Amino acid sequence: MSEATARRGQTGPPQASRDEDQLGETGSPGREASGEPEGRSLPALVRYFLKLGGSGFGGPIALVGYMHRDLVEERRWYTEDEYRQGLAVGQTFPGPLAAQTAMWLGYLEAGARGAAAVILPFVVPPFLIVTAVAVVYAKYQGLPAVQSVFFGVGPAVLAIIAIAAVKLARTTNKRGPVAWGIAALLCVVTATAGAEIVWLFIAAGLFGTIWWGGGLPRLGGRLASFSPPGIAASVKGLAVTGSGASLTSLGLFFLKAGAFTFGSGLAIVPFLHAGLVDDHGWLTEKQFVDAVAMGLISPGPVVIMATFAGYLVYGLTGAVVATVAVFLPVYFFVVAPGPFVRRYEDNPRVKGFIQGATAAATGAIAGAAIVIGEDVISGPLSVAIGMVVLTLLLQRRRKVREPLLVALAALTGLALH
Numbered sequence: 479m480s481e482a483t484a485r486r487g488q489t490g491p492p493q494a495s496r497d498e499d500q501l502g503e504t505g506s507p508g509r510e511a512s513g514e515p516e517g518r519s520l521p522a523l524v525r526y527f528l529k530l531g532g533s534g535f536g537g538p539i540a541l542v543g544y545m546h547r548d549l550v551e552e553r554r555w556y557t558e559d560e561y562r563q564g565l566a567v568g569q570t571f572p573g574p575l576a577a578q579t580a581m582w583l584g585y586l587e588a589g590a591r592g593a594a595a596v597i598l599p600f601v602v603p604p605f606l607i608v609t610a611v612a613v614v615y616a617k618y619q620g621l622p623a624v625q626s627v628f629f630g631v632g633p634a635v636l637a638i639i640a641i642a643a644v645k646l647a648r649t650t651n652k653r654g655p656v657a658w659g660i661a662a663l664l665c666v667v668t669a670t671a672g673a674e675i676v677w678l679f680i681a682a683g684l685f686g687t688i689w690w691g692g693g694l695p696r697l698g699g700r701l702a703s704f705s706p707p708g709i710a711a712s713v714k715g716l717a718v719t720g721s722g723a724s725l726t727s728l729g730l731f732f733l734k735a736g737a738f739t740f741g742s743g744l745a746i747v748p749f750l751h752a753g754l755v756d757d758h759g760w761l762t763e764k765q766f767v768d769a770v771a772m773g774l775i776s777p778g779p780v781v782i783m784a785t786f787a788g789y790l791v792y793g794l795t796g797a798v799v800a801t802v803a804v805f806l807p808v809y810f811f812v813v814a815p816g817p818f819v820r821r822y823e824d825n826p827r828v829k830g831f832i833q834g835a836t837a838a839a840t841g842a843i844a845g846a847a848i849v850i851g852e853d854v855i856s857g858p859l860s861v862a863i864g865m866v867v868l869t870l871l872l873q874r875r876r877k878v879r880e881p882l883l884v885a886l887a888a889l890t891g892l893a894l895h
Contacts (some may be wrong), residue, residue, distance in 0.1 A: 518555035520588050520595055527580055527596050530778075532603035535631075535884045536638035537773075537780040537850075538576035539843050542568075543642030545579060546649060559829075560586055562650060563819055566835040569679045569842070571815065572737055573808035574746065574781045577601075581812040586820075590813045601805060604778030605785050609797050611772060612789035621768070623892060628771040630891020632854030633864030634884055635774060639847045641871055647840040656689060660834065661841030668845025679838045686834020691827040725799060728792055731758070732784055732803035746781055746804075760791045774850075775888070777881075781805075859894060863887055 516522050526548070534541050542565065549555045564582035568575040577597060584596030615621050651657040660682050667678060731753050735746055747770055754761045754769075761769070766787070773783030781804055788800025822828045855861060867887060870878045 518553070518587065520584070520592055523555075523584055523587055523592070523596055524599050527584075528599035528603065530580075531600040532607075532777055533881045534777050535775075535880050536635050536642065538574055539639045539646075539847060540635070540642040540880075541576035541779070542579050542843075543646050545576075545583065546646060549583065551649075556583060556586065558649075559823070559832075562832050562836045563823065565650070565839045566683065566832040567812060567815060567819065569835055569839040570676075570683065571811035573811050574736075574779050575839075575843075576779045577781070577805060577808050578812055581809060582816075585812055585816050589816070593809060593812050593816075597805060597809065601778065601782070601801065604776050604782045605797070605801055608772055608776050608782050608785045609789055609794070611776075612786045612797065615768070615786075616790055624768045624771055626891045626895040627888045628775055628854075628891065629856070629860065629895040630863060630887040630889070631775040631884055632771075633860045634867040634887035636847070636851050636854050637864050637868040637871060638880055638883075639850065640868065643840070643844045643847050647844065650836050650840050654837075657833065657837035660685070660837040661844070664838045664841030665845040665848075668842045669848040672849050679835050679842070682838035683831040683835035686830040686832070686837070687827045689830065690833050691830025725792055725795065727758075728760075728788065728796055729799045729803045732788070732800045733807065735784070736781075736804040737807035747783075750783070750787065754787055754791075761787060765790055774854075775884070863890060 530541065530544060534544055536543075546561055550558060550561050560583075561579075563586075564579040565575075567582050568578035571578070577600065580600050581593040581597050584592035584594075586592070588595065611621075611624075615624070647658075647661055651661055664678060664682070667675060735749050735753070738749070750769075751766055755763055755766050769783045769786045769790070772786045773780040776782060782801070784800040784804040785797045789797035792799070819828070855864065867883050870883060871880075
């Protein structure tokens with residue numbers, strides 16, 4: 479029996495490390511108010527991801543941090559190795575990181591059925607929230623308040639991301655100098671390029687099969703600015719359908735977006751911009767910028783921006799089609815490699831690959847945080863908002879939960895921007 483199998487379902491609060499105490503704990507959407515946490519089961523996972531999808535602010539980087547803290551550190555439903563498997567799968571295969579990690583945790587509990595059962599409650603709450611905003615947005619052909627809210631929420635989200643990125647790197651890389659070296663390299667490359675480069679994750683994983691997997695394999699052995707606006711979306715107000723695009727074309731576009739983009743969720747933004755604005759002209763530049771802002775300031779996965787864009791193009795039907803299409807490939811890329819990863823999870827080569835890819839993931843996540851910072855920090859006021867939120871998150875007494883901080887930041891943006 480593997481260590482992962484032996485620890486499955488283990489409950490009880492672990493001892494917090496001194497480093498984590500120094501970094502501080504933020505309020506988690508999935509924490510039990512009191513008493514012993516319940517054991518791991520599929521219904522318990524569904525309830526957890528329903529809460530996380532409805533109140534987990536901060537985008538993919540913060541979301542994977544919540545999952546680690548709540549499900550590995552606090553509830554101990556999963557081992558470190560199982561969690562690292564999720565990160566490695568998420569960074570090696572196409573799709574948004576937070577959704578893939580969530581699906582992997584569901585897959586470990588109940589296979590393909592578990593992955594599907596987890597992603598539905600994770601996506602439905604932000605889908606409903608973003609669709610409601612899109613209805614109002616389309617009715618009035620734009621909401622200036624969206625950018626005002628983003629002005630306040632953006633720095634708050636960045637503070638949440640910064641804490642999550644540091645804690646995740648400390649936990650996964652521990653004191654390994656090689657792992658920290660890989661993370662530092664990926665951080666610099668991601669921040670410089672402004673994008674996450676999938677080949678570097680694969681290269682880090684292959685390096686890990688050698689460094690942590692037992693050396694070089696023997697020959698014959700087993701290896702383990704604004705662009706010109708396009709055509710404005712035709713949907714106005716509450717609409718079931720639209721005429722801005724063929725529904726089939728819309729579905730195929732978002733299917734490709736989910737199938738051919740790698741990274742933490744923000745990697746999908748350039749692909750969506752090229753298709754929605756430049757190639758098809760379904761959205762104007764301003765509408766696209768607002769869609770990205772909605773993805774960042776709403777709870778749940780950041781790729782929920784597909785829902786917002788889909789509604790503007792083809793009404794409620796477009797929102798549903800875009801959302802299903804962008805997440806469907808993600809499900810496939812979790813379920814398809816799942817049996818292989820589980821079958822060979824104790825193989826030194828596979829463990830080495832996962833360790834290398836995970837180290838690369840922590841670095842890329844930190845680099846993505848830097849890229850986000852360049853977009854959300856626009857002056858002294860936004861710096862002040864970010865620093866205040868960071869201070870409140872790091873205080874040890876009277877913990878302030880992220881949803882409350884995000885709400886206060888939104889009000890600040892509306893009042894001052």
